[in-house]
Each structure stands twice: as C-alpha cells, then as structure tokens.
Amino acid sequence: MQNVRNFPGSKEPLESNDDNCLKGREVNQRCSEKAEKPVYFYKASKKDGYIDIVDDDSALKLVRLGLISLETSKQIKLESDAYEIGLVILSGQCDISVNGNKFEGLGSRNNVFQGKPTTVYVPMQSDYEIVNTGSIKLEIAVCKVKADKKFEPFIVNPEDVIVNHRGKLNWQRDVYDIITYKYEGKVDKIVLGETYSCPGQWSSYPPHKHDRDNPPFEVSMEEVYFFKVYPSQGFGIQVLYNDNLTLDESYIVRDGDAVAISEGYHPVVAAPGYRVYYLWAMAGNSGRKLTPNDDPEHEWLKAVEAMV
Helix, strand or coil: CCCEECCCCCCCCEECCCCCCCCCHHHHHHHHHHHHCCCCEECCCCCCEEEEEECCCCCCCCEEEEEEEECCCCEEEEECCCEEEEEEEEECCEEEEECCEEEEEECCCCCCCCCCCCEEEECCCCEEEEEECCCCCEEEEEEEEECCCCCCCEEECHHHCEEEEECCCCCCEEEEEEECHHHECCECCCEEEEEEECCCCEECCCCEECCCCECCCECCCEEEEEEEEECCCCCEEEEEECCCCCCEEEEEECCCCEEEECCCECCEEECCCCEEEEEEEEECCCCCCCCCEECCCCCHHHHHHHHC
16 A cells, blocks of 8 residues: 555645655645755665766765776776766776876775775866776776866875874774875865774764855865775764754765765764775865864864863
C-alpha cells in the first residue's frame, strides 16, 4: 500500500509523488520549494570510468566533484572545460598526460590510509588522459573548480604534502595540505587537502564556517568533503548547521559518501574503532587564504587547547 497524505483543502487523499507537482496554488508552491532545496549529502556511487558525484543539484556555484575508477591497463580521456582540476590519486598507480605533458609512475598508496597522496593539477580548457599502470583498481578523485585564469599543469608529489596535527583531547586529527598557500600564483581558486580523523574523535572542530566575506575574520569559500572509512564497514557523522538553525542537519557518512558545504558550520565525528578520512576541495571569489570563523558558542574550546 502506498503512503498517502492530505493537503489542506483537499477532500480526497492524494498519493505522495515527489516527481509530480499536483494542481492547486498551495500544492504547487510546496512542490516548487521542495524542488529548489539544495542537496547536501551524496551517497556512494561506483562505476567504471568517470562519474559525477557532486554536481549541479547542490547549492555550490564553483566546486564540483567526480570520481575515476579504472581496472588494470584501462585508460580514459577527458577535458577540463571551464574547470581547473586537482586529480588526487586515492589508490593505485598510473600515468597522466595533460596537454601533451606526461607524468609517469604516479601513485604510492593502495588506499588513502597508506601514506600521502600524489596529485596532478589540470588547468582549465585542457585535455588529459589517465592510464592505470598498476596491479590494482585505480581510483582518482576529480576535484573541479570553475576558473577564470589558465595556468600550467604540475604535480604535487607525496613529499610536497604538508602534514599538521591539530586539536586536543577528543578533537584530534591530521591535516594534509595538498594545494594550499604555497601554490599561490600557480592556480586560480582551488584549495585542496585531506583530513584524517582519529577513532572516536571530532574534526573540523571547534565548529567553523566560511560562508560570507567579512575580512579579516572570515572569507567565503565553498567546500566539498569526500569520505573514506577504515575499516570500511565503519561510519562517521557529518553535522551541518547555521547560526539561526534554518540549516540543522546531520548525516551518517560511510565509505565513498560526499557532502557539499555551501553554508554553515560543518564538524565531523568518527565512530569509535574507525578512522574517518575526508578529502576537501574549496574555492571562493575573494582569494585563496583560509579564514574560517569559529562558532562563538564553542570558541571557548580554543582556550582549552592552549592549556593542555
């Protein structure tokens, strides 16, 4: 039996159908409002070749996320179009060519929990080709940002990645900076990195946001999270909320899920016994300097960090 609901003013029960806006001003308005609600959470999706993960149904204007999966010896050719791209090798080995520039023997980890990443920067309006040269399935995150300027392709080797341990007590994590401040002048808008949450610990904590321009306290930047969990049957929780709680959501995140962050505070917690990884890609129109603004309700935790 199908679920039914009654709308105010209707005499008969109407079938629930999200894809069919019903007649009547009030019902049409409700359907329109529902259709316009942005998508924040994306369940894992696997497919050989290339697949879009965070796309145009999010509220993000600049940032998109895709995923490439290739079996051994397989290859794929793509174009960057209006996007500058960070190709982050999650697992496997490969060769990557960008506009005739060939980067060979890339990739040094079998999964994201086995060391630092290798990343290739692909400028806007570029052709690129990827060949799986390893013995396991190749998986690459395609971090895309709408760009205004075209730069040269380059590689970020594992030894170029900067690691910082952040937090205290039960909000500790390791943050890997891939394309951040030291690549100013080599990219347009993209900011890229990885975070490893310790089991049972919070990250992106104390909660912070970066959804409006209020320098020097805050600079607006969109963000995407892409999750991996070890062991893979584990999970974490992503919390999203804003100051007036018009956004107040939480999601159970599992291996391969993604979240689009257009506004608000966005802390993450790993379930006890499981490490939670998330790749983050960010961009804004007011520069590349990370300027997060902590939730004033919880900023007292920064004083605790200084004491322990």
